[in-house]
Amino acid sequence: MMDVLTEVYVLLDRELKKWYRSPFLMTMTIIQPVIWMGLFGKALNLTGMFQIPKELLSQLPPAVTSQIAQLFNRMMVNLFGTAELDYFSYMSVGMLSIVILFTSMSSGMSIAWDRRLGFLNKLLVSPIKRGSIIISKVLSGVVKSVMQAILVMLFAAALGAKYNLAGPLAPLVVLLALTLLSLGLSSLFVSLAVRLKSWESQMAVMNLLNLPLMFASNALYPIKLMPSWLQVVASANPISYAVDAVRQALLLGSSASASMLLLDLGVLAVFALALAGFGVLVADRGLRRS
Amino acid sequence: MTAITVEGLVKSYGKVVAVDDVSFTVEDGEIFGFLGPNGAGKTTTINILTTLIRPTFGRAIVGDFDVVTEADKVRRIVGLVPQDITVDDDLTGWENLMLHAGLYHLGRQEAKRRAREVLELVNLLDAANRKVETYSGGMRKRLELAAGLMHRPRILFLDEPTLGLDVQTRSAIWDYVKKLRNELGMTIFLTTHYMDEADALCDRIAIIDHGRIRAIDTPMNLKNSLGGDIIELEVTHNNPEEVVQLLGMIDAVKKTTYTGGLFRVTVERGEETLPIMLEALLRKGHRVTRVVMKKPTLDEVFLEYTGRTLREEQGNWEETRRQYAIIRRMRT
Numbered sequence: 343m344m345d346v347l348t349e350v351y352v353l354l355d356r357e358l359k360k361w362y363r364s365p366f367l368m369t370m371t372i373i374q375p376v377i378w379m380g381l382f383g384k385a386l387n388l389t390g391m392f393q394i395p396k397e398l399l400s401q402l403p404p405a406v407t408s409q410i411a412q413l414f415n416r417m418m419v420n421l422f423g424t425a426e427l428d429y430f431s432y433m434s435v436g437m438l439s440i441v442i443l444f445t446s447m448s449s450g451m452s453i454a455w456d457r458r459l460g461f462l463n464k465l466l467v468s469p470i471k472r473g474s475i476i477i478s479k480v481l482s483g484v485v486k487s488v489m490q491a492i493l494v495m496l497f498a499a500a501l502g503a504k505y506n507l508a509g510p511l512a513p514l515v516v517l518l519a520l521t522l523l524s525l526g527l528s529s530l531f532v533s534l535a536v537r538l539k540s541w542e543s544q545m546a547v548m549n550l551l552n553l554p555l556m557f558a559s560n561a562l563y564p565i566k567l568m569p570s571w572l573q574v575v576a577s578a579n580p581i582s583y584a585v586d587a588v589r590q591a592l593l594l595g596s597s598a599s600a601s602m603l604l605l606d607l608g609v610l611a612v613f614a615l616a617l618a619g620f621g622v623l624v625a626d627r628g629l630r631r632s
Numbered sequence: 633m634t635a636i637t638v639e640g641l642v643k644s645y646g647k648v649v650a651v652d653d654v655s656f657t658v659e660d661g662e663i664f665g666f667l668g669p670n671g672a673g674k675t676t677t678i679n680i681l682t683t684l685i686r687p688t689f690g691r692a693i694v695g696d697f698d699v700v701t702e703a704d705k706v707r708r709i710v711g712l713v714p715q716d717i718t719v720d721d722d723l724t725g726w727e728n729l730m731l732h733a734g735l736y737h738l739g740r741q742e743a744k745r746r747a748r749e750v751l752e753l754v755n756l757l758d759a760a761n762r763k764v765e766t767y768s769g770g771m772r773k774r775l776e777l778a779a780g781l782m783h784r785p786r787i788l789f790l791d792e793p794t795l796g797l798d799v800q801t802r803s804a805i806w807d808y809v810k811k812l813r814n815e816l817g818m819t820i821f822l823t824t825h826y827m828d829e830a831d832a833l834c835d836r837i838a839i840i841d842h843g844r845i846r847a848i849d850t851p852m853n854l855k856n857s858l859g860g861d862i863i864e865l866e867v868t869h870n871n872p873e874e875v876v877q878l879l880g881m882i883d884a885v886k887k888t889t890y891t892g893g894l895f896r897v898t899v900e901r902g903e904e905t906l907p908i909m910l911e912a913l914l915r916k917g918h919r920v921t922r923v924v925m926k927k928p929t930l931d932e933v934f935l936e937y938t939g940r941t942l943r944e945e946q947g948n949w950e951e952t953r954r955q956y957a958i959i960r961r962m963r964t
Contacts, residue, residue, distance in 0.1 A: 345737065352734030360722045460718035464779075467682050468735040469707035 346477070349470045353478035354485075357452070361486055371448075372490050375441045376497045383433040383501075388563065390429065392418050421564040423589070424597050426506065434498035435592050436561030438491045438516075439584045442524045443555055445490050447548050449483030450531030454541035466629060476532055476625040480618060483528030488520050506595035508603075515603065519587035522610035526580055529614070529621035536621075536628035561585045580613045633660045634693075635787050635819040636681065641690035643676050650676040652843035653690075658821060658836075663813055665834035666823040667930070673843035674823035675715060678789050681821070682712045695786050708736075711785030715792045717772045721765040725756055725775050728764060729782055736783035743782070750778040753808060770801035777808065788812065790822040794829060806833055827930040837930070839937050846937035855928040859886045861902030862932055865895040866922035867913060878916055882908055902927075 361368070392414040399407055415425040422432060456462040465475055499505070507513075531548065538544045556562075558572060559581040565573050576582050587606035590598040636658040643651040651673040658664040666674045679685045681694055683703040691698065697705040719728045726747060733743035751757045754774040764772060773793070780788060793809065794802040810833070812818045824830050830837050831851045838848040847854060869875045872890040879888045879897055884905040887898040899905040902925050913920055926932060 348734060348737060352731060355734075356720065356723065356727075356731055359727070360720070363722060460714055460716040461720065463684060463714060464712070464718045464732075465735065466684055467707060467710070467712045468732075469704055470735050 346471050346474050349474035350478045350481065353465075353474065354481055357478065357482035358485065361482070368490070371445065372441070372493050372497070375437050375444070375494050376501075378440075379430075379434050379437050379494070379498060380501060382562070383430040383437070386429065386433075388429045389418065389422065389427055389432065419597075421566055423594050424506075426595075427593060428504065430501070431498075431503040431505070431593060432589070433562055434495075434501070434503045435588050436559075436585045437498070438495055438520060438588055439523055439559075439581050440556055440561050441491045441494050442487045442520055442584070443527055443552060443581060445487035446483050446524055446527035447531050447552060449479055449486065449528050450535035450544060450548070451541065452482075453479055453532060453535040454539075454544055457539070458541065462629075472625045472629045473622040475629065476529075476536070476621050479532045480525065480528045480621060483532065484521060484524045487524045487528070488517070491520050505592050508591050508594055508596070508598035512591040515591040515607070516588050519584045519591075519607060519610060522607070522614040523580060523584035525614035526610070526617045529617035533617070533621040533624045533628070536624060555579060555581055559585060580610060583609045583613075634658070635660045635662070635695055636664075636821065637691075637693040638677075638681075639691045641677070641680065641692055642688045643673075643680060643685065644688050649843050651680070651687075654840070654843070654845050655690075656838055656845060656848055658819060660819055661813060661817050662835050663809065663820045663822070663833055665830045665837045666821070666840050667825070667827070667830045667837050667934070668823075668840035669825055672825075672840045674825075674840060675791055676843075677840075678712070678791050678821070678823060682710055682789055683707055709786040710789060711780040711783065711787075712789045713777050713780040713791065713793060715795060717769075717776055719764050719772055719775050719779060722763065724761050724763050725751070725767070725778075726760040728775060729779055732779045732782045738783065746782055746784075747778075750781045753781070753811070754778045755804070770797050773797060773801070773805070777805065781812070784816070785818070787819045787821065790820065792823055792825070794824070794826065802829075809833060827934070831930050839934060841938040847933070851930060854930065854933045858928045858932055858936055859898050860884075860900040861898075861905075861928065862926045863897045863899055863902060863906055863909065864922075864924040864926070865897065865909075865913075865920060866893065867895060868919040868921065874916075875913070875918065878912060878918075879909060882912060885909070 394407055394410055394414070402410075418425040418427065453462070456465075462475075466472075508515075534547060535544055538547060554575075558575045559579045560576060561581060565576045565582065568576060583606040587603055587610070590603050590606070634657050636656075638657070639655050641651055641654040642649065654673070654677065656664075666672075666677065668674055676685070680687050681692055681699060683699050683706050686700055693699070694706045695709045697709075699706050719725075720731070723731065729747040729750070730743060733747065738746065747760075748757065751760050754777055756771060756774055756778060759767065759771060764775065767775065777790075777793070780790075790809070794805050797805070806829070809820060809822070813820055822833070834851060836848060836850050837854060839846045839854075847857075849857070867875055872895070875895060876888045876890060879885050879895070882899075882905065884900045885897055886900065889896045897909070899909075906923070906925060910920055910923075
């Protein structure tokens with residue numbers, strides 16, 4: 343056990359050194375989600391539809407406008423959980439999980455590079471546990487993606503996202519949800535990388551997975567607006583649970599539901615542990631060459 | 633004691649047989665070389681012996697342990713310096729060595745001591761704190777060697793240790809390798825396709841071609857086994873058989889073959905025999921248009937055992953396809 347810890351430490355140290363020594367790469371990977379957030383989040387103003395335009399307000403009698411306002415508020419609560427919300431805040435919080443998704447993917451790619459450059463062989467010739475290789479890759483994926491998500495969150499705040507924390511523990515809940523999501527996704531992509539071997543087929547599979555995982559979730563819009571078949575897909579998508587947990591904690595304030603939060607975190611924990619375990623299991627078979 | 637025992641080793645990738653029924657032993661403290669052209673099965677053999685791939689058939693014992701069933705124990709006592717440079721570009725030389733030390737669970741103090749030691753050995757102490765991306769090809773190769781030595785392996789595998797290096801670096805690496813054996817008593821298994829390297833370094837050589845071992849012996853014995861000097865002749869003739877018979881009648885001539893318009897004659901005491909041969913040919917009316925005499929080198933030995941020279945990387949389609957298939961399989 344101590345052996346595995348040392349090995350993971352040594353390999354993780356390498357991964358992180360490589361990462362923080364290339365600030366250019368780091369900036370490039372967060373620029374994309376930030377641009378997305380800035381354009382998509384500001385332009386597609388879903389919540390703006392439920393506001394009574396100013397000129398109507400002066401034309402209609404107050405009794406009517408208050409009824410319309412009530413109706414709109416109810417629709418907002420139904421779709422977004424609270425009436426006090428703008429779409430940019432809603433979407434930027436969803437983006438955090440998307441950042442996790444994209445960054446976790448690249449940790450799978452780094453195995454392909456190590457294989458290509460012969461570094462993986464060096465590891466395989468040494469007497470380390472094969473699982474240590476996988477664990478270190480997954481953990482480095484988790485550290486990198488959570489850090490990047492936090493950076494994106496700071497950008498979102500700078501661009502005008504308004505947070506309404508559910509409680510003093512909210513930041514911890516966010517961290518936990520993102521970490522669990524990243525643990526599961528990194529394990530998934532690292533296992534894929536170990537099994538698929540060639541990096542071309544890896545790219546193909548990842549491109550196949552990333553868009554459906556992003557769009558069939560509640561990251562960009564409420565699940566309730568989707569057709570029922572898509573709702574089924576979206577509620578099976580682990581990203582939806584992470585997004586929901588982060589939203590409950592960051593946006594809903596006093597209307598956050600503790601039971602929903604527990605459900606979200608529970609599902610994420612099961613997802614993360616199952617895939618991490620699976621990753622370590624396939625490591626030995628996948629890393630051995632025929 | 634025996635460091636490596638290999639019995640009937642076979643590795644096939646589908647129809648392509650990369651290693652074909654190979655058997656040999658390497659003694660403790662020996663420098664043993666696999667000499668053969670690209671795609672002969674050298675790297676595949678090293679990969680099997682260092683537990684990277686499993687043999688299709690056969691058995692390999694490395695330092696008392698079976699490479700398949702006791703792979704973990706084998707990994708503790710072997711070091712591999714691969715053909716490709718695998719040190720990490722983004723780390724410094726020193727960090728690369730520390731990473732390596734970590735993989736073998738060396739303590740911090742011990743790791744530092746050894747890193748200084750191996751860096752001194754390969755003359756990289758001054759460059760230790762620079763990122764590897766600033767190193768030259770030769771420096772990277774030396775760092776790779778240093779990394780392979782960090783855990784003081786009992787048996788060190790060197791896959792084409794001087795491939796693509798300049799003359800000075802090559803001879804420096806040869807010196808390091810000899811030092812390792814002489815001072816640390818390490819057993820060294822290396823592959824090469826350079827004749828001079830095999831000749832200068834190895835105690836014994838296995839000549840390998842198309843996955844099969846054609847001969848194993850000391851470089852000296854291999855050269856002697858040719859039975860003397862080689863004389864190549866271009867002669868006007870009507871029937872090559874006639875010339876072969878004529879030359880065969882001379883006592884010192886041991887063997888004559890005719891290939892590609894050239895008579896290849898193995899003789900004792902070439903300097904004295906050559907005039908006798910020329911005289912005999914002239915007397916029968918043959919005109920000699922060209923003569924080459926060669927002292928035996930490993931080149932000649934290789935030609936003798938495989939029927940081709942190492943240098944001719946012929947554009948043989950089958951050959952290329954075979955090599956390509958092996959490389960592709962090995963990558964995955």
